[in-house]
Amino acid sequence: MDISILSEKLNHTLSTLRYGENPKELYEPIRYIMALGGKRIRPLLVLLGAKMFDDDVEKALLPAAAVEVFHNFTLMHDDIMDKAPLRRGQQTVHEKWDANTAILSGDVMLVRAYELLLNVEPEKLPLVLRLFSRTASEVCEGQQLDMTFERREQVSIPEYIHMITLKTAVLVGFSLELGAILQGAPQADAEHLKAFGDNVGIAFQLRDDLLDVYGDKAKFGKQVGGDILSDKKTFLMLTALEQANAQQRQTIIGWRDKTDESIAGEKVKAVTQVYDQLHIRQQTEQQIDLYFQRALHHLDAVQLPDERKSMVRNLALQLMERDS
Amino acid sequence: MDISILSEKLNHTLSTLRYGENPKELYEPIRYIMALGGKRIRPLLVLLGAKMFDDDVEKALLPAAAVEVFHNFTLMHDDIMDKAPLRRGQQTVHEKWDANTAILSGDVMLVRAYELLLNVEPEKLPLVLRLFSRTASEVCEGQQLDMTFERREQVSIPEYIHMITLKTAVLVGFSLELGAILQGAPQADAEHLKAFGDNVGIAFQLRDDLLDVYGDKAKFGKQVGGDILSDKKTFLMLTALEQANAQQRQTIIGWRDKTDESIAGEKVKAVTQVYDQLHIRQQTEQQIDLYFQRALHHLDAVQLPDERKSMVRNLALQLMERDS
Numbered sequence: 285m286d287i288s289i290l291s292e293k294l295n296h297t298l299s300t301l302r303y304g305e306n307p308k309e310l311y312e313p314i315r316y317i318m319a320l321g322g323k324r325i326r327p328l329l330v331l332l333g334a335k336m337f338d339d340d341v342e343k344a345l346l347p348a349a350a351v352e353v354f355h356n357f358t359l360m361h362d363d364i365m366d367k368a369p370l371r372r373g374q375q376t377v378h379e380k381w382d383a384n385t386a387i388l389s390g391d392v393m394l395v396r397a398y399e400l401l402l403n404v405e406p407e408k409l410p411l412v413l414r415l416f417s418r419t420a421s422e423v424c425e426g427q428q429l430d431m432t433f434e435r436r437e438q439v440s441i442p443e444y445i446h447m448i449t450l451k452t453a454v455l456v457g458f459s460l461e462l463g464a465i466l467q468g469a470p471q472a473d474a475e476h477l478k479a480f481g482d483n484v485g486i487a488f489q490l491r492d493d494l495l496d497v498y499g500d501k502a503k504f505g506k507q508v509g510g511d512i513l514s515d516k517k518t519f520l521m522l523t524a525l526e527q528a529n530a531q532q533r534q535t536i537i538g539w540r541d542k543t544d545e546s547i548a549g550e551k552v553k554a555v556t557q558v559y560d561q562l563h564i565r566q567q568t569e570q571q572i573d574l575y576f577q578r579a580l581h582h583l584d585a586v587q588l589p590d591e592r593k594s595m596v597r598n599l600a601l602q603l604m605e606r607d608s
Numbered sequence: 609m610d611i612s613i614l615s616e617k618l619n620h621t622l623s624t625l626r627y628g629e630n631p632k633e634l635y636e637p638i639r640y641i642m643a644l645g646g647k648r649i650r651p652l653l654v655l656l657g658a659k660m661f662d663d664d665v666e667k668a669l670l671p672a673a674a675v676e677v678f679h680n681f682t683l684m685h686d687d688i689m690d691k692a693p694l695r696r697g698q699q700t701v702h703e704k705w706d707a708n709t710a711i712l713s714g715d716v717m718l719v720r721a722y723e724l725l726l727n728v729e730p731e732k733l734p735l736v737l738r739l740f741s742r743t744a745s746e747v748c749e750g751q752q753l754d755m756t757f758e759r760r761e762q763v764s765i766p767e768y769i770h771m772i773t774l775k776t777a778v779l780v781g782f783s784l785e786l787g788a789i790l791q792g793a794p795q796a797d798a799e800h801l802k803a804f805g806d807n808v809g810i811a812f813q814l815r816d817d818l819l820d821v822y823g824d825k826a827k828f829g830k831q832v833g834g835d836i837l838s839d840k841k842t843f844l845m846l847t848a849l850e851q852a853n854a855q856q857r858q859t860i861i862g863w864r865d866k867t868d869e870s871i872a873g874e875k876v877k878a879v880t881q882v883y884d885q886l887h888i889r890q891q892t893e894q895q896i897d898l899y900f901q902r903a904l905h906h907l908d909a910v911q912l913p914d915e916r917k918s919m920v921r922n923l924a925l926q927l928m929e930r931d932s
Contacts, residue, residue, distance in 0.1 A: 304745065310752040361715060365708040384689040384755060387711055391685060392748045394718055399741045402734055410730055413737075417723045421628065424716045428634040431708060 287595060290331045290341065294324060297345040298352060303396055313377045313389040314396075317356050320372045325603070326459045327352040332596045333463025333477055336588055343405070344466045347412070350400035351459050354416075357393035358423055360386050365431060394420075408465060415465075419458040426451025433517055444522050445486065453485025460596070476582045477596075483579035484600050487572045491604060493518040494568045497556060509552030515540055519571065520564050524555075532558045576604060611919060614655045614665065618648060621669040622676060627720055637701045637713040638720075641680050644696045649927070650783045651676040656920045657787025657801055660912055667729070668790045671736070674724035675783050678740075681717035682747055684710050689755060718744075732789060739789075743782040750775025757841055768846050769810065777809025784920070800906045801920075807903035808924050811896045815928060817842040818892045821880060833876030839864050843895065844888050848879075856882045900928060 298318065304311040327348035334344035362368075363376040364386050370376060378386035397416075404412045429447040433439045461478035469477075496511040497520055511518050521536075528536060535558050539551045559565065579600065583593055622642065628635040651672035658668035686692075687700040688710050694700060702710035721740075728736045753771040757763045785802035793801075820835040821844060835842050849860065859882050863875045883889065903924065907917055 304749075307749060307752045307756060309756055310749055361711055365711060383707075385752075387685055387689060388748055388752055391715075391718065392745055394715065395741050395744045395748070398722055398737065402737055402741070406730070406734055409733055410726055413722065413726055417719050417726070420719045421716055424712055424719070425628075425631060425634055428631045428709075428712055432631060432633055 287328070287332075287599065290335065291324070291328060293341070293345060294327050294331060294348060297349050298324070298327075301349060301353070301400075304392070309381070309385060310389055310392060313360070313381055313385055314393055316380070317360055317371070317377055318353070320374055322356075322372060324352060326355050326455060328599070329456060329459035329481065329596075330463040330466075332599060333460035334467050335463070336477075336586070336592050336596060337464055337467035337469045337473075341463075343403075344463055346400050346403040347462055347466060348459075350397045350403075350416075351455070351462065353393055353400060354397035354420065355455065357390050357397060358427070360390040360393065362427055364390075365427070404466065412462065412465060415458060415461065419454050422450045422454045426454075439517050439522055441519070441522055441526065444517070444519060448489040449482065449486055452489045453482045456485035456488070457481030470587065473586045473588070476585045480579045480582040480586075480596075480600075483575045483582065484603070487575040487579065488603055490519050490568060490572045490575065493520055494565065494572070496520075497552075497559065498565050509548070509556065512552045512555045513545075513548050514543055520559060520568055521555075523567055524559055524562055524564050527562050528558065532561065572604070576600075611652075611656070611923065614659065615648070615652060617665070617669060618651050618655060618672060621673050622648070622651075625673060625677070625724075628716070633705070633709060634713055634716060637684070637705055637709055638717055640704070641684055641695070641701055642677070644698055646696060648676060649923075650679050650779060652923070653780060653783040653805065653920075654787040654790075656923060657784035658791050659787070660801075660910070660916050660920060661788055661791035661793045661797075665787075667727075668787055670724050670727040671786055671790060672783075674721045674727075674740075675779070675786065677717055677724060678721035678744065679779065681714050681721060682751070684714040684717065686751055689751070728790065736786065736789060739782060739785065743778050746774045746778045750778075763841050763846055765843070765846055765850065768841070768843060772813040773806065773810055776813045777806045780809035780812070781805030794911065797910045797912070800909045804903045804906040804910075804920075804924075807899045807906065808927070811899035811903065812927055814843050814892060814896045814899065817844055818889065818896070821876075821883065822889050833872070833880065836876045836879045837869075837872050838867055844883060844892055845879075847891055848883055848886055848888050851886050852882065856885065896928070900924075 301318070303314045303318075330348035330351055331341050331344055334341045359371060360377050363371055364378045364383050368376050369379050376386070377389065398413070401412060401416060402409070426447055426449070429443075430451055433443070433447060457478040458481070460481040461474050464474040464477050493511065496518065497509060499508060510516075511521070515521075525533065525536065535554055539554060542551060580597070583597060583600075586593060625642070627638045627642075654672035654675055655665050655668055658665045683695060684701050687695055688702045688707050692700050693703055700710070701713065722737070725736060725740060726733070750771055750773070753767075754775055757767070757771060781802040782805070784805040785798050788798040788801050817835065820842065821833060823832060834840075835845070839845075845860075849857065852860065859878055863878060866875060904921070907921060907924075910917060
């Protein structure tokens with residue numbers, strides 16, 4: 285079966301979800317954010333994790349939808365906290381409506397995510413809900429750390445990796461683990477898939493940091509250097525600050541808080557020049573490779589024939605835009 | 609057993625809860641709001657609902673705590689939306705920290721509430737989580753309606769009752785129902801207890817509306833007429849607006865948007881005079897009595913000897929400050 289068939293099944297399931305009707309101020313924003321689309325990677329990973337162990341993935345569809353609803357809940361609340369005006373090129377919920385609406389609709393989405401998970405077989409429910417709740421807490425912890433770090437002068441690389449692990453990676457890991465658990469996979473295999481997903485998630489976020497500076501603008505679809513312009517403490521920026529000499533440090537610090545569009549080109553160029561001098565691109569690529577290799581190591585450890593693991597492996601490679 | 613022994617057990621359980629440690633910006637506000645206290649009525653009702661069917665309420669303690677954590681989550685988020693500066697005489701979380709902190713700590717509290725419910729016996733878990741999730745959604749719907757009504761010119765009495773049912777009453781009903789379910793009560797009994805709680809909840813909220821105007825200031829602990837001063841659409845205000853003649857209506861409308869403390873006394877006096885002319889106090893008392901009688905009717909229908917129902921009945925009477 286092709287991955288696009290799973291994707292179709294998933295989209296069909298998502299299209300059948302009913303969140304509620306009244307009051308419409310509460311439920312309309314949920315339909316709105318869920319309709320914005322996105323790559324639906326996390327629920328797809330639930331299905332792929334499930335399919336490794338059993339071709340019949342029907343029972344994983346609603347739990348997969350739960351993960352997507354949860355993910356969009358975090359986006360709705362994060363966008364308030366980050367004062368983000370746009371999400372996937374459209375107005376964010378707190379911009380289109382207001383912050384109160386985004387708070388409350390988000391709250392209901394978290395409840396809906398739990399409700400969708402109630403479609404798990406009863407004997408698996410306690411484990412699934414325990415793991416989901418832990419993951420949900422970790423994602424909140426990651427968002428809190430992200431906000432704290434933005435206000436802090438000094439953030440170490442291990443602290444940054446810890447933050448993106450919580451904010452981004454653990455949900456990727458949980459998605460695969462959930463799929464495996466639903467199909468009755470051995471615990472060790474489910475845990476290796478979780479570790480695979482966590483590491484892919486870290487690699488993916490580092491790649492996101494990298495592409496912001498060194499990505500193909502047309503392909504990436506975002507402004508090149510957006511993170512630099514907004515003084516974001518990315519892996520690249522933190523590595524550069526750690527390794528910069530006095531003059532390079534002065535260059536970076538000197539551009540701080542200058543976020544006006546009119547100087548964007550000059551600022552991005554100046555900071556990128558420091559990155560280039562310090563070989564930040566190569567160092568980031570090495571780190572990505574490190575986490576990706578760790579991920580594959582865990583996938584290898586899953587006790588299944590290689591052909592059953594190829595779809596998950598290929599999706600991960602595709603996310604990394606790599607051939608092998 | 610005295611109700612104070614249940615209360616002690618509950619407080620002990622609440623004092624042993626561990627919400628998390630790092631990052632402290634996320635977990636400190638949770639400890640803060642949970643330490644503000646309050647009457648802990650909802651978790652106490654879980655225990656009383658449980659005790660009706662089985663004297664050993666140990667297994668209801670953590671689920672009762674779940675209800676209290678959930679209730680405090682709604683307070684934390686509602687206070688942001690209502691821009692409330694104080695909660696139980698102390699700074700609200702969004703004032704002491706900021707709105708982002710209150711959003712995110714609240715989110716984690718909702719997750720913790722679900723986690724605490726995982727202590728329910730596995731075979732009861734799907735039902736308990738389904739009912740809890742429905743209740744949680746309804747509470748959010750009630751908060752949304754409350755906000756919508758405040759911005760709307762006209763709100764009917766049935767609409768208002770519907771709003772307070774969702775925002776306040778259903779959680780009271782769920783608390784009792786949860787206690788019953790945990791002890792294996794027959795479904796019909798659990799449903800009657802739920803209906804008892806819903807109706808007590810409505811009566812209690814109407815009484816709250818009444819006491820704001822006609823309460824004993826010293827006893828009530830709030831400024832008399834606070835709702836009038838802030839133009840709140842309470843049961844009293846909506847009933848008065850429905851029944852007012854042109855002149856009385858003019859008096860009420862004329863005082864709208866005048867919320868300055870310096871005119872508080874004059875405004876409260878003028879509006880209360882209209883209430884008095886229309887016998888709003890007596891009408892509200894009648895409504896309270898109506899819902900309280902409905903509640904007792906459902907308690908009577910629970911298939912247990914009267915002595916097993918007396919603690920719940922007495923607490924309800926006490927909440928209403930009535931003798932019978």
